[in-house]
Amino acid sequence: MTVTERLGELGLSLPEVAKPLAAYVPATRVGNQVWTSGQLPMVRGQLTTVGKLGAEVTLEQGVEAARTCLLNALAAIAAEAGGVDRITRIVKLVVFVASTPDFTDQPKVGNGASELVGEIFGDAGLHVRSAVGVSVLPLDAAVELEVVAEIA
Structure with a gap:
């Protein structure tokens, strides 16, 4: 299945x-890999999730934001690679989570993207990942995501 x-x-x-x-x-493409810039949870040019996890943003909203970021990243990879079907493997995700100092569930937020990668790519979606809490992200976004993918 493609x-x-x-x-x-x-x-x-x-x-x-x-x-x-x-x-x-x-x-940008480097050899057989495409690296994305940080992708925000944007839908049709609008930021969907603003604020900090542990304050005005719930864990569920953060998970959904991570999924949105992933779809944006896949779109950027597909544009650089010549189509989404040229993606052969997801290598790495880096998830940045704007959060309060006492919020420690950054890995759970990252699972929103990681689990979606698994649903889409199966074994080719097994990847390494970092999930990092930060004080603020561009435009006050709650989540930002980078992806490294291998392409055909």
């Missing part, structure tokens, strides 16, 4: 590639 077919089976589609907020590109 990645496109699997996305359809899950009722998902990739969004348009999010426009950069500053002087960078959404993704």
Whole structure:
């Protein structure tokens, strides 16, 4: 089954590639890998989840934001690689979680993206990951995500 077919089976589609907020590109290819810039939880140009986990943003909202970030990252990778079906493996995720000092569930937020990668790619979605708490993210986003993927 292709990645496109699997996305359809899950009722998902990739969004348009999010426009950069500053002087960078959404993704770049290095050999057989594509590295993304940080992707925010944007839907149709609007930030969906703002604030901090442990304050105004719930764990469930953070998990959903991580899933949205992942779909944005896959769109950026697909644009650079020549299509989503050229993605052969997800290598690494880095999840940044804007959170209060006492919030310690950054890994659970990251699971939103990690579990979705598994649903989409199966064994090719097994990846390494970091989930890091930070004081603030661009535009006061609750979550930001970077992805490294292998492509055909």
